[in-house]
Structures are given as C-alpha cells and as structure tokens.
Amino acid sequence: MEKGVTFGSNELTILPPQNENYCPQYVRLRLRSEAAAKHRPVSSFTGQSSVDSEGFDPLVVPTLVDHETGRILADSKAICLYLCDALSGGTDLLPADIREAVLKQVQLADTTPHVALLYGADPDGDRRPESMQAVMPGIHAHKIDAVRRNIPLADGDPLLLEAYQHKIVKEEAAASFVINEPQMRTAISKAEQLVTDLDRDLGASTGPWLFGDRFTLADLFWAGTIPARRTSFTSRSTRPKAACRCPTPSPRWRTSASACSRKCPPRWTRAASARSTTSPWPCRPAATRAKC
Numbered sequence: 001m002e003k004g005v006t007f008g009s010n011e012l013t014i015l016p017p018q019n020e021n022y023c024p025q026y027v028r029l030r031l032r033s034e035a036a037a038k039h040r041p042v043s044s045f046t047g048q049s050s051v052d053s054e055g056f057d058p059l060v061v062p063t064l065v066d067h068e069t070g071r072i073l074a075d076s077k078a079i080c081l082y083l084c085d086a087l088s089g090g091t092d093l094l095p096a097d098i099r100e101a102v103l104k105q106v107q108l109a110d111t112t113p114h115v116a117l118l119y120g121a122d123p124d125g126d127r128r129p130e131s132m133q134a135v136m137p138g139i140h141a142h143k144i145d146a147v148r149r150n151i152p153l154a155d156g157d158p159l160l161l162e163a164y165q166h167k168i169v170k171e172e173a174a175a176s177f178v179i180n181e182p183q184m185r186t187a188i189s190k191a192e193q194l195v196t197d198l199d200r201d202l203g204a205s206t207g208p209w210l211f212g213d214r215f216t217l218a219d220l221f222w223a224g225t226i227p228a229r230r231t232s233f234t235s236r237s238t239r240p241k242a243a244c245r246c247p248t249p250s251p252r253w254r255t256s257a258s259a260c261s262r263k264c265p266p267r268w269t270r271a272a273s274a275r276s277t278t279s280p281w282p283c284r285p286a287a288t289r290a291k292c
C-alpha cells in the first residue's frame with residue numbers, strides 16, 4: 001500500500017487444525033522461491049524466525065508472487081527489500097542517503113527472538129494474555145501432527161517430503177526450547193535489550209519515526225515485530241504501566257515519549273504511578289504502543 005501498487009492477497013489459516021500453509025501446492029510454490037535456493041533448510045529453533053539464523057522454512061507465510069516478472073519471493077525481509085527496490089512509486093521506504101542505517105534497524109528487528117516470546121512463557125512470570133497462555137502449550141505437537149498428516153501427500157515428491165521432515169525437526173526443537181528456562185531467559189533478555197535500544201533510538205529521533213520525519217522500512221519492520229509481542233514486555237509489576245495522558249481528541253498511536261510529544265501537543269504526561277525506581281525503563285514499557 002505504501003508503494004501505491006495494486007495487489008491481490010490470498011489469506012491462509014495458519015493455526016491448527018487447518019494449517020493451510022502446509023498444503024502441498026503452497027509448500028511447492030515456496031520451494032521455487034529465491035530464498036529456498038539461497039538458504040539452508042530449517043532444522044533448528046533459536047527463538048527467532050529469521051532465515052539468516054534458522055534457515056528456510058517452506059511451510060510458513062508470507063510469500064509474494066510477482067505476476068509481471070514471475071519471481072517468487074519468500075521471507076518478509078526479502079519481500080520488502082524486493083518491493084522497495086523494484087517499485088519507484090509511493091513512499092520511498094529505503095531512501096538512498098540512510099539506506100544502510102535503515103537496513104541495520106530492519107536486521108535488528110528480524111533477529112528479535114519474538115517467536116520464543118509468543119510460544120513460550122517467561123519462567124519468572126508469564127506476561128502473555130490468558131487466552132494465549134491457554135492455547136500455546138501443545139501447539140508444537142499440533143503442528144507436528146498436521147505435518148505428519150500431509151506426509152502421504154508427498155509420495156513421489158522427495159523435495160516436498162524433505163520440507164515436511166525439516167518442519168517436524170524444527171517444531172520438535174521449538175517444543176523443547178520453550179520449556180527450557182535458561183534458553184527462554186536468554187531469549188527474553190535479548191528481546192528486552194533490543195527494545196531498550198529501539199526506545200533509545202526513537203528518543204534520539206527528531207521526528208515521529210525512527211529517522212525523523214521520514215517513514216521508512218525500519219518503522220514498518222519494528223511495527224510488525226513489537227506490537228504482536230508487546231504483552232510479553234509489559235505487565236511485570238516492577239515495570240511502570242503505560243500511563244499517557246494526552247489531550248489530543250483523536251486517538252493516535254505512538255511508540256515513544258519523544259515521538260508522541262511532537263504528534264500530540266501539548267506534551268503528554270505520565271501518571272505518578274508510572275515512575276519506578278527499580279525499572280530499567282526511563283518512561284514506561286519500551287516501544288509498546290500506548291493510546292494518546
């Protein structure tokens with residue numbers, strides 16, 4: 001949409017028991033993608049979903065098919081970079097003069113171990129919504145069952161069979177990871193450090209976005225990484241509650257105090273309860289979205 005092009009979207013239900021992303025036609029499509037040729041197949045789980053660290057998983061979303069060029073792109077980072085470079089119209093999400101800095105942020109977002117925080121509980125207190133806490137245990141077993149059900153469909157197609165086998169190995173590794181307390185603690189502290197750094201960078205920005213007034217791929221990437229997991233960063237009693245009081249009548253969303261103050265004059269203020277001497281956060285849970 002930012003690039004001002006027309007596109008069609010085919011939605012897949014990725015949750016068990018449907019797991020439409022495991023159907024042979026879809027997996028075969030992804031096996032023809034550029035990412036499939038470039039990366040080793042997925043065979044482990046480190047809490048991230050980056051192809052750089054995990055390898056290529058042909059059984060996930062998203063996938064882009066460019067019907068004009070015939071190119072098949074898998075992996076959101078590769079898709080976004082392709083669209084930014086191929087399409088000249090719309091917002092320039094990757095301006096040449098700050099390209100490297102934007103790509104560095106994209107890379108940081110891509111390596112956030114957000115999947116660990118989605119599937120696994122913080123051993124020191126699960127901060128996910130109750131609905132999520134209820135469905136996540138056993139999810140990997142459900143995914144493995146769904147893949148196994150499809151294995152007969154790979155008869156005579158060794159590549160498809162290999163893709164299913166790799167997915168099972170990954171999901172078994174994920175099932176072990178999310179109940180391994182030291183591994184979960186390491187993932188959580190890495191995510192917290194990345195979010196702290198993001199909050200610092202937002203605070204240093206001269207505008208509402210990471211790069212001042214320029215909305216870039218970095219903002220898009222972080223927005224896709226953080227909001228989905230924000231509950232994992234909040235609600236710990238030692239951390240301040242988001243407490244922004246901004247008189248702007250129409251609700252807007254912001255990610256940092258500095259960004260908000262420019263968008264919502266007069267300056268929003270924090271409730272006294274938001275201040276905590278024990279919290280590492282200077283203001284409120286970092287980079288979470290608060291209504292102002």
Ligand SMILES: N[C@@H](CCC(=O)N[C@@H](CS)C(=O)NCC(=O)O)C(=O)O
Binds near residue numbers: 050051
């Ligand atoms: N780095 C990959 C991650 C893809 C990914 O893990 N997708 C998840 C949803 S966000 C998925 O399709 N999961 C379904 C499954 O594993 O069955 C990307 O950004 O494209």
